[in-house]
Amino acid sequence: MATIHIDGQPFAARADTNLLQACLSAGTDLPYFCWHPDLGSVGACRQCAVKQYSGPDDTRGRIVMACMTPVTDGAILSTRDAESLDFRSSVVEWLMTNHPHDCPVCEEGGECHLQDMTVMTGHHARRYRFRKRTHRNQDLGPFVKHEMNRCIACYRCVRFYRDYAGGEDLAAFASHNSVYFGRAESGTLESDFSGNLVEVCPTGVFTDKPFSSRYVRKWDMRGAPSVCVHCAVGCNTILNERDGSLRRVLNRYNGEVNRYFLCDRGRFGTGFVNAASRLRAPLLRASDGSLQATSMAAALALFGEALSTGPVIGIGSPRASLEANFALRTLVGAQNFHLGVSGIEHDLLTLTRDILRVSPARIATLHQAEQADAVLVLGEDVSKTAPRIGLALRQSVRQASFEAAAQARIPLWLDAAVRSLGTDARSPLFQATPAATDLDPIAVANLRLAPEDIARLGFAVAHCIDPASPQVVDLAEAMAGQARAIADALLAATRPLVVSGGQCGSAPVLQAAANIAAALHRTRPETRLMLTVAECNSMGLALLGGEPLDAAMEALEAGMVATVVVLENDLFRRVPQARLLHALARARHVVALDHLASATTQVAELVLPTATFAETDGTLVSHEGRAQRFFQVSFPVAPVQDAWRWLRDGAKAAHRHDLDWQHLDEVIADLCAAHPALTAMRGAAPDAGFRIAGSPIRSETHRFSGRTAIHANVSVRDAKPEANIDGPLSTTMEGYYGEMPAALRPYFWAPSWNSGQSLNKFQDEVGGPLRGGDPGIRLLDGDPVPWRYHDAIPGAFQPRVDALMVLPKGRLIGSEELSDRAPAAKPRIEPAALSVSPAMRQALGATTMLSLTGAVHAVAVVADPAIPEGVALFPAHAHPFPGFADPQWAETAAP
């Protein structure tokens, strides 16, 4: 640590940071634009100018850019001397020469970093009396709006989009004060991370397009801390709501997980909450076979009757909270509770959980993945199944350039210099996947293999690292060489990372990944393992435990089930249609709880409308075993209610008294008592009784206005605010806002900092953990047990002449159930096609009849030169095979 003097006060500062970071970490309000904690310093905007003095006797000093000046011990600087104040206000004055004065109609207004910085510098009167330059805007697709006149040319957009996220279709064009940030021509932004432009842009050039259609000022929205439900990574988000509808999603910093960025699925997929297909009332099958809305009382009467008609089984959901699943499990009994995922997925999930529990190489957080200095990805296209992991791995390959920079004494935050120096210094990333991924261009080697061969390669890598791990006999020479090269690269690292997952449906792939990580860990104690799972609470389900879905199907088929209760789960995505219809037909009562109409609710006898994650509180367990609480931002309008409350009410209607919960905390208490492995989840966030200075956390800003105005055309009567009985957040602007547990932060705001950049006020050190600790409780970090290598090495993949091995392909949008239902995301669904090798494409032609999941449909065929012979890929859960997610042999026929 160094000591620096800011405006006469000494502060401790890290010597590997710059003066801007040090000033912000010290709590000083120093304006800036182009600097970003995860994008580094480039010295473009010149906004953070301060006066630096060479010593105590230096009275003149010189202007330096704080972001470009390293912290040195004893440094003396002034942020308040007249020259630096004048220079900083001049910078804003220059920026304003072309910036429109349209704050009142700009969607950034009220949370605009440019507004904040303008006020902070004191610039207020316009002296530039000439014409402003204007630009033409572009249509950038369904997610991001473009208003180039507002651009202040901080270059953050292209630095994030291109340098950080690897996108190519957004660039800086032209020069001088005509510099233009956009695409070569109008068109949908191709990056899966385009939505971050909205938060990265310090002004209103890039704004949230879906939000725009239901726009509200930041201060007029309620906020709640939430957790993304669109994959298993568990990115932290903030939900914003007004008048009962979810308006938008913002990134909520978690230093160990998503940090500053989200993927577009997470940001724009939440449109399902407001979708027309939401279930708003209980539905009952009428005598004519149609589903008709019914009253809550009638619905509960039938639910009670159904629950009293035994035997009853329950099918849980990897997209429902731990609490909702636990409620169902309690309702039907542990032996009758099924996890609601296919047999293959169930086995892989259990295996993943068990590996993560005992692996000597501990589970990587996303931030640790960014810092890995060698990465092997086995069998999972993380760039699509868990896009935020892909973004993290993009950063990992920069580690070698950081080492080179350190040797050349270039500070790591000097971004352009480090990138330039790192042209040839790239940390190794290896991918062994069946087809190309978005990470191909940054990988040193991309091996395209069938799942069996991916596993064999993995086992061979492990054996190269530790001869005690089982050897792959009859390994082809080429693959042995590849395994050796991968092993050498991983051994050359100090923080190697092995990434895998269940996408290719192969237990040996996961086992091979575990073996490699364990083998590495013997000599590389910082080895990390990252195994992805399919959905936002898949890992929570695995920890809760239950029977496989196949067992439910068998019980139904055997006529041993009178009533089946399906929790927030479209079973047609998991079981072939014919089998499912047949099985459900044998039950007397099919009760489906969900918030969205689905194929499953369509065939249920009784449908109970539940609250989405935006309207209820609960806990999700991410792929790393991180339990995180999400809080409701809006209130379900009766009869919609939390799934666990429906289940409680059902029990009551069936005259049972063992689910007599009034508040979520009671569900959590029972859950923790029943599941020792989950006890720690209680600590994911404070309970509902949590108060600071006697107050709950307020969920509306102190500037919230016009509750009476929302429906002023009808009535100006101030409606009584809803009461939040499940969480410690108030539902109004009354309450506490200040230092608080990070898991409860409903929005980011600080005096003078109306934009999300106020985040720096809630970190002890910019870019570091949130004050009080990053949210989440890790559940899988138990005591290490002696490691035993997995030894079930499969034989080599044998192509068949009569069938193709069809593997599921991930898509940003179109393979995950909820984001598919977001209107804004629909245009981003890639058309589904069968990808095969060029030779196979020639043989099959442009269209083929594909038999998959027991059905036959015509599908388009496309060639992918990377795909191995005998293997094909088809998007998971894509029309016309919604039930396709697990690898299977499939026959094709001429159309």
Add this chain to the structure above:
Amino acid sequence: MTERPLTGRIRPGAPPPDREAYERAGGYQAMRRALLHMTPEEVVGDVTKSGLRGRGGAGFGTGQKWSFVPKPKPGQRRYLVANADEMEPGTFKDRLLLEGDPHQLVEAVVVSAYALQATDAYIFVRGEYKLAIARLTQAIGEATAAGYLGTDILGAGYALSLHLHASAGRYICGEETALLTALEGRRALPRSKPPFPQVSGLWGAPSVVNNVETLCNVPHIVNNGPEWFKGLGIGPDGGTKLYGMSGRVRRPGAWELPIGTPLREILEEHAGGMQEGYRLRALLPGGASTAFLGADQLDIPMDYGSVEKAGSRLGTGTAIVLDDRACPVGMIRNLEHFFAQESCGWCTPCRDGLPWVERMLQALEEGDGEDEDLAQLQRHVGLLGMGKTFCAHAPGAMAPLGSGLQKFREEFAQHVHQHRCPWPAGGLH
């Protein structure tokens, strides 16, 4: 020859010497001497001892610049780049060398690259210099055919590939770090220093960027020794300098003269004095980004220190003359238009400050100027100073403005108070 080492082989109006003619005139001797008889360190040593300073404008010691290159590591790429992106308004001296004696530059690059142990060299040439590009292309072809480029040059075990790159345009490419970025195929943005190009330059490898004229001196230093070179100059600096002059002089042009030749001699003897009916009002001694010197400052010697002492910079050594019938405000407006256009758009003061400056000058010219504009212009001179902007572009742009505001205070005031430019048609007649 020895009086004018750089231009001695140039015959105006005639094609440049081909390889054979160049060799007959003593060319490629320095390459033989350096590669066969000198260590790279000895070449660097001679250049350092000669006191050669950069001729591109900044005047940094060439030997010192080279000394910052770290010791070669096996297998490491290292680059030498000849900066032939001559875009400074009023400057046309490198063009003379490029078109008139391209083999001299090729030899200079080989010798200098050998001294630096560079693996690759580039000549980054202004795209509009079509003739220079054609002649360099031919010279490089001839040198390659003769084995002066490529692997194992002269059997000395040294390999060099030389690439000619025609710039896609923009003044900023003449700034050495922006040049490197452009050469990498990216937007021509300057880089922050440190790290200096010698440590992390082209594609992150150690690189040196030298001006064409600077490099062309190197073979002569190798041939004749540093003492000879020092003796060529009149004042404290060594060597000759290509001086040039444009504006209302009788014979605009460029001449190789001993460095330190007095300004008066250049104007009166070589440029033939002012044209009939024009008097000298002031001049920019070294290109558009140097400060005005007045008619009373003609006796200063044109060496680095003397010009700096007089309040300006030697720059490229090619002067632009302002006569008494042209409007000084109009001239400055014209210059600031150029600088505003050529801002790369990276840093705020330059990108948004220069257009404001230009528009105020435009308003003054059009009779819409205000007293406040003069204060605002003066303020910009301070705000766009060195260290406050990302690179030297805007500070360079402020040199003629700042000195102009001082020297032409009255003329500026007349524009405001007469609500018009006192010179008919802005003096452009």
